[in-house]
Structure formats: C-alpha cells, structure tokens
Amino acid sequence: xxxxxxxxxxxxxxxxxxxxxxxxxxxxxxxxxxxxxxxxxxxxxxxxxxxxxxxxxxxxxxxxxxxxxxxxxxxxxxxxxxxxxxxxxxxxxxxxxxxxxxxxxxxxxxxxxxxxxxxxxxxxxxxxxxxxxxxxxxxxxxxxxxxxxxxxxxxxxxxxxxxxxxxxxxxxxxxxxxxxxxxxxxxxxxxxxxxxxxxxxxxxxxxxxxxxxxxxxxxxxxxxxxxxxxxxxxxxxxxxxxxxxxxxxxxxxxxxxxxxxxxxxxxxxxxxxxxxxxxxxxxxxxxxxxxxxxxxxxxxxxxxxxxxxxxxxxxxxxxxxxxxxxxxxxxxxxxxxxxxxxxxxxxxxxxxxxxxxxxxxxxxxxxxxxxxxxxxxxxxxxxxxxxxxxxxxxxxxxxxxxxxxxxxxxxxxxxxxxxxxxxxxxxxxxxxxxxxxxxxxxxxxxxxxxxxxxxxxxxxxxxxxxxxxxxxxxxxxxxxxxxxxxxxxxxxxxxxxxxxxxxxxxxxxxxxxxxxxxxxxxxxxxxxxxxxxxxxxxxxxxxxxxxxxxxxxxxxxxxxxxxxxxxxxxxxxxxxxxxxxxxxxxxxxxxxxxxxxxxxxxxxxxxxxxxxxx
DNA sequence: GCCGGAAGGACCC
DNA sequence: GCCCAGGGTCCTTCCCTC
Numbered sequence: 001x002x003x004x005x006x007x008x009x010x011x012x013x014x015x016x017x018x019x020x021x022x023x024x025x026x027x028x029x030x031x032x033x034x035x036x037x038x039x040x041x042x043x044x045x046x047x048x049x050x051x052x053x054x055x056x057x058x059x060x061x062x063x064x065x066x067x068x069x070x071x072x073x074x075x076x077x078x079x080x081x082x083x084x085x086x087x088x089x090x091x092x093x094x095x096x097x098x099x100x101x102x103x104x105x106x107x108x109x110x111x112x113x114x115x116x117x118x119x120x121x122x123x124x125x126x127x128x129x130x131x132x133x134x135x136x137x138x139x140x141x142x143x144x145x146x147x148x149x150x151x152x153x154x155x156x157x158x159x160x161x162x163x164x165x166x167x168x169x170x171x172x173x174x175x176x177x178x179x180x181x182x183x184x185x186x187x188x189x190x191x192x193x194x195x196x197x198x199x200x201x202x203x204x205x206x207x208x209x210x211x212x213x214x215x216x217x218x219x220x221x222x223x224x225x226x227x228x229x230x231x232x233x234x235x236x237x238x239x240x241x242x243x244x245x246x247x248x249x250x251x252x253x254x255x256x257x258x259x260x261x262x263x264x265x266x267x268x269x270x271x272x273x274x275x276x277x278x279x280x281x282x283x284x285x286x287x288x289x290x291x292x293x294x295x296x297x298x299x300x301x302x303x304x305x306x307x308x309x310x311x312x313x314x315x316x317x318x319x320x321x322x323x324x325x326x327x328x329x330x331x332x333x334x335x336x337x338x339x340x341x342x343x344x345x346x347x348x349x350x351x352x353x354x355x356x357x358x359x360x361x362x363x364x365x366x367x368x369x370x371x372x373x374x375x376x377x378x379x380x381x382x383x384x385x386x387x388x389x390x391x392x393x394x395x396x397x398x399x400x401x402x403x404x405x406x407x408x409x410x411x412x413x414x415x416x417x418x419x420x421x422x423x424x425x426x427x428x429x430x431x432x433x434x435x436x437x438x439x440x441x442x443x444x445x446x447x448x449x450x451x452x453x454x455x456x457x458x459x460x461x462x463x464x465x466x467x468x469x470x471x472x473x474x475x476x477x478x479x480x481x482x483x484x485x486x487x488x489x490x491x492x493x494x495x496x497x498x499x500x501x502x503x504x505x506x507x508x509x510x511x512x513x514x515x516x517x518x519x520x521x522x523x524x525x526x527x528x529x530x531x532x533x534x535x536x537x538x539x540x541x542x543x544x545x546x547x548x549x550x551x552x553x554x555x556x557x558x559x560x561x562x563x564x565x566x567x568x569x570x571x572x573x574x575x576x577x578x579x580x581x582x583x584x585x586x587x588x589x590x591x592x593x594x595x596x597x598x599x600x601x602x603x604x605x606x607x608x609x610x611x612x613x614x
Numbered sequence: 615g616c617c618g619g620a621a622g623g624a625c626c627c
Numbered sequence: 628g629c630c631c632a633g634g635g636t637c638c639t640t641c642c643c644t645c
Contacts, residue, residue: 303625
C-alpha cells in the first residue's frame with residue numbers, strides 16, 4: 001500500500017492564503033484509486049480540523065523553508081539564463097541532446113519485469129476473515145494513524161497515512177466532504193502483522209514459481225523478472241501475470257494488481273494503472289515507453305515526493321514527464337551535481353537502474369543496514385519517565401538484535417527525539433568496537449536460554465549507558481517520541497533482506513554510486529566478520545564508565561595526557577575541543593562480546609579472538 | 615578540493 | 628474528548644581534516 005509519513009502533494013488548497021503549497025490537506029493522493037470525495041472539500045475539512053495543531057504549525061514552517069529555497073534557486077536560474085548568449089544556449093542544448101542519446105544506449109527492452117501489489121492489503125486480509133466488514137468503512141490502525149483503508153472508507157475520503165481522528169469525522173459527516181455516502185462509523189482494526197506476514201508468505205510461494213529471484217519490497221509488494229519464465233513456457237506476459245494473479249486470489253482470497261514493463265520503474269508505475277484487481281502492460285518498445293511516461297505527472301515517478309515535485313514545479317515550471325524531458329537543460333542546471341539530476345534525466349526517458357546495472361548485477365538479498373525502534377507517546381518532560389522509556393527502547397532494540405540472523409552488533413548507536421513541537425533530533429555515537437551480540441550468540445546448548453537473557457540484558461545496559469547522556473543533554477525537554485537505532489553492523493552481508501527503498505532500487509547502482517559509508521552496500525564493500533577499525537582519535541566510548549563520568553567527559557573533550565607525547569597535547573586539545581560532536585576517549589575499551597575491558601592496542605586482537613573463526 | 619562523519623530530511627511501504 | 632506511526636534507505640548539507 002502506498003502510505004507515507006509525508007502526505008502526497010496536491011494543488012495549493014483553495015482560498016487559503018496561509019496554507020502552503022506543500023502541505024497537504026486533502027488526504028487524497030493522486031496515486032490512489034477509489035476516491036469518492038471532493039478534493040477541495042476534503043482539503044478544507046482536514047485543514048479546519050488540524051489548523052491549530054502543533055503538527056500543522058511545524059509542517060507549515062518546514063514547507064515555507066522548502067518553498068523559499070526553491071524560489072531562490074528559481075531566481076538564480078532566471079538570472080543565469082538571462083546572462084547566457086544564444087550561442088551558449090545552443091551549445092548547451094546540443095550537449096544535453098548528446099547526453100540523452102547516450103542514455104538511450106542503455107535502454108534495454110529485452111526483459112519483462114512485473115510489479116505485483118496486493119490491493120489494500122491489511123484491510124483485505126481482515127475483511128477476508130470477517131466478511132461482514134466488507135460493506136463498511138474499515139481502517140487498519142487507530143485514532144493516531146491509519147495504515148490502510150478499504151475502498152468503502154476511501155469513498156469517504158479516508159486513506160492511508162491519515163490521522164484516525166480526522167477520518168472518524170469524515171465518515172460521520174460525509175456531506176462535509178462532498179461524498180454521497182450515508183453517515184457511518186469508521187471501523188478500526190488493530191494491525192495483526194503476524195497474520196499479514198503469513199498471507200505474504202503464501203503469495204511469495206507463488207511469485208517464486210515465476211521468478212525464483214523475485215524481490216519482496218514489503219509484505220504487499222513484489223518485483224519479478226519474468227523474462228526467463230516467459231521464454232521457458234512460451235506464454236505472453238499478459239497471460240502469465242493474469243494466471244499468477246488468479247493463483248494468488250485462489251490461494252489467499254485476496255486480489256492484487258500488477259504492472260508489466262521492460263524495467264522495474266515502468267512496471268511499478270504501470271501496476272497502479274488498473275487498481276484494484278487489474279493489470280496493465282507497457283509494451284517493450286521505445287515509443288510505447290515514452291508515450292506512457294510522457295503523460296505522467298512527475299509525482300508518479302517513484303522517488304519523486306511532494307518536495308521534489310514542488311521544486312520541479314517552482315524551479316522549472318514543469319508538471320509532466322514530457323515537459324521534464326523537454327526541459328532537460330534546465331533540469332541539469334537546477335540540479336547540477338546532484339543525484340537527483342541523473343535520476344530525473346533517466347526517469348523521464350523511462351529508464352531505470354536495472355538497465356544500467358553493472359554486468360552480473362545480481363540483486364539478491366539486501367542486507368539490513370540499521371535496526372531501530374521508536375515510540376510516540378503523550379508528550380512528557382519528566383526525566384525519570386523519559387529515562388524509563390529510553391530503557392524500554394534499548395531493551396527492545398537489544399532483543400531485536402538478538403533475534404536477527406545472524407545476531408547483530410553495530411558500531412553506531414543513535415537517539416532520536418521528537419519534541420512536542422514536532423522538531424526532530426538525531427544524535428549518533430560512533431564506537432570503535434560494535435555493541436551487540438556475537439555471531440555465535442544463540443547457538444548455545446541447553447543453558448542457552450539463561451545466557452541469552454544475560455546477554456540481552458548486557459546489550460540493553462550498554463545501549464542505555466551510551467544514550468542516557470545523550471538524552472540528558474536535551475533536558476529540560478518536552479518529548480512526544482523517542483527512538484533508538486543501531487547501524488554500521490559488524491557483518492552486513494549475512495543479514496537477511498528486510499526490503500529496500502525504491503529510490504535506490506530505481507536509481508543507479510554502478511558508476512554513479514558514491515563511494516562512502518552509506519554506499520557500502522555493494523558486495524565488495526561489505527564487512528566480513530568483525531571490523532578491524534583503526535583507532536580513531538577521540539572516537540572511543542567506554543561502556544564501563546559510570547554515567548556521571550560520561551557526562552563529565554562529554555562536556556570537556558577528554559585527553560589522556562599520559563598517553564600522548566607532550567608536544568602534541570595542545571594541538572590535540574584544540575582539535576578535540578573544536579569538534580561539534582562530543583566524543584570520549586578513555587584508556588581501554590570494553591569488549592562487546594565478553595564485557596572485559598582490554599587495552600586499546602589489544603582490542604582488535606581480543607575481539608577478533610571471539611570471532612576469529614568466522 | 616576532497617573525504618568522511620554527523621545531522622536533517624525526503625521518500626517508501 | 629480523543630488530536631498526525633514506525634521501520635527502513637538514501638540523499639543533501641554542513642563541517643572538519645588532510
């Protein structure tokens with residue numbers, strides 16, 4: 001299902017000078033089928049219900065910043081263009097044409113990709129199990145947030161990612177939003193992920209028969225390459241996909257929609273064309289692909305959200321992919337040097353990464369790169385209460401790390417907070433040795449259970465010790481959300497696939513990918529076994545020191561005078577003091593496996609001894 | 615000028 | 628009266644060091 005924390009964009013709400021271009025009051029995505037309400041009325045309704053909330057105030061501030069930035073760039077573009085001579089413009093246009101031609105060379109029409117998307121998945125599963133709900137407006141989620149709504153609810157203007165309390169009122173008062181539906185009560189169902197996972201597994205068994213290497217992007221969405229299957233069985237893509245969808249429906253009782261195209265991006269967009277319970281194909285010719293792309297609003301491109309859509313509109317005056325292609329030179333100027341530039345250039349041609357992937361670019365399972373847990377709660381400022389919440393989160397993350405395959409240990413831990421004003425902060429700490437579990441964790445014999453509990457408690461405590469000072473830095477504060485994240489895992493290669501983001505999926509994987517920590521997902525960059533970190537100056541956190549110690553040291557960037565040559569001291573002190581991030585260096589580090597403190601210069605050897613046989 | 619880490623944020627489901 | 632999630636990935640920007 002296409003939910004989203006950020007609401008999809010809509011035209012600026014009518015009659016509202018104070019409403020921003022970006023902020024979405026309609027609750028209706030252009031991408032959603034089955035709507036029965038009037039856009040404008042829904043917009044006004046939602047706006048009236050939420051205009052005084054801190055959420056909206058915060059959102060409007062963010063949007064205003066975005067808007068100002070886009071307008072500034074637009075102005076600079078105009079000035080730059082006014083200064084360009086005819087000859088310069090012409091030469092630029094030629095260059096762009098050459099670039100587009102070069103991109104064309106990557107066009108691969110030989111493969112048949114398919115994207116399958118379950119229709120209103122969570123709601124469909126619940127209604128299947130409780131057929132009396134079929135005719136009622138149903139939302140999966142709660143008063144806070146809705147994750148899926150059935151098509152009846154959508155006739156009332158209800159949709160995913162809409163706050164539940166607003167949805168309730170819309171269903172009670174359909175006339176207010178121009179819906180002809182009779183007033184009703186929205187039925188809320190608490191999500192049952194175990195059940196949805198079970199159904200997803202059933203669908204995946206079927207998908208696997210059409211492509212053993214298919215990619216599951218989420219519980220309700222899968223990407224298949226049907227090329228080999230079609231060749232082997234001598235059937236058309238249309239027929240194969242129809243059969244596959246029939247089998248999914250027969251097996252699970254739930255319908256799905258599908259898109260067929262020469263690459264994943266086109267297939268993905270096409271999967272939305274005939275929702276629900278339909279399928280759509282873009283034929284594998286350049287003309288068909290371009291014709292399909294040309295009529296699309298840029299917002300339909302996976303990876304183009306409301307912010308980018310607005311930027312494109314303000315900076316380039318462009319709405320559709322056809323216009324985008326025609327404005328390639330300006331796209332280049334506006335987004336020069338950014339990945340967004342090449343993304344847009346390729347996307348408007350209907351090209352996606354699978355055509356540009358490196359040879360042998362097998363996708364395979366994508367390693368998880370971070371693990372986190374966050375909770376929203378009634379805004380709280382009591383330190384003891386917040387500490388308790390932090391401890392709970394550390395415990396949860398610790399348990400999740402333990403339950404991962406293999407068990408995880410990460411070198412970066414982070415605290416996320418959201419103030420009651422909706423201001424979000426992320427503070428992360430880099431460790432020289434990972435915190436977490438040995439890969440052998442859980443392989444113990446009979447006494448394994450007790451050991452597991454001890455280990456989980458130890459990791460919980462380590463996370464808490466690291467993050468508690470970070471939380472205290474924010475006191476006094478009024479928080480509505482807290483989250484704990486662990487990343488930079490010891491071994492990413494072996495971690496199980498947890499799905500991946502579309503933008504990276506559709507964007508380049510090869511030469512354009514940045515080299516750096518965040519781009520280290522390629523097979524060649526994956527860590528193998530325990531990391532062998534260089535001891536980075538002032539980058540060591542000692543898990544054994546008391547919280548009080550930690551706080552003191554984090555205020556005054558510490559220096560181990562006894563471990564430094566005299567001449568270096570002043571320079572090091574200055575350098576450390578200038579760092580924004582507060583880091584801690586102590587003598588010795590605490591082994592994340594056995595908990596024993598060892599001297600720094602022996603840390604690697606010591607820890608490797610635990611994992612040496614990997 | 616390039617690199618890399620930290621922080622913020624866009625985007626996806 | 629209730630009052631805008633949570634789990635991810637990646638990109639951009641800023642700042643620092645080499």
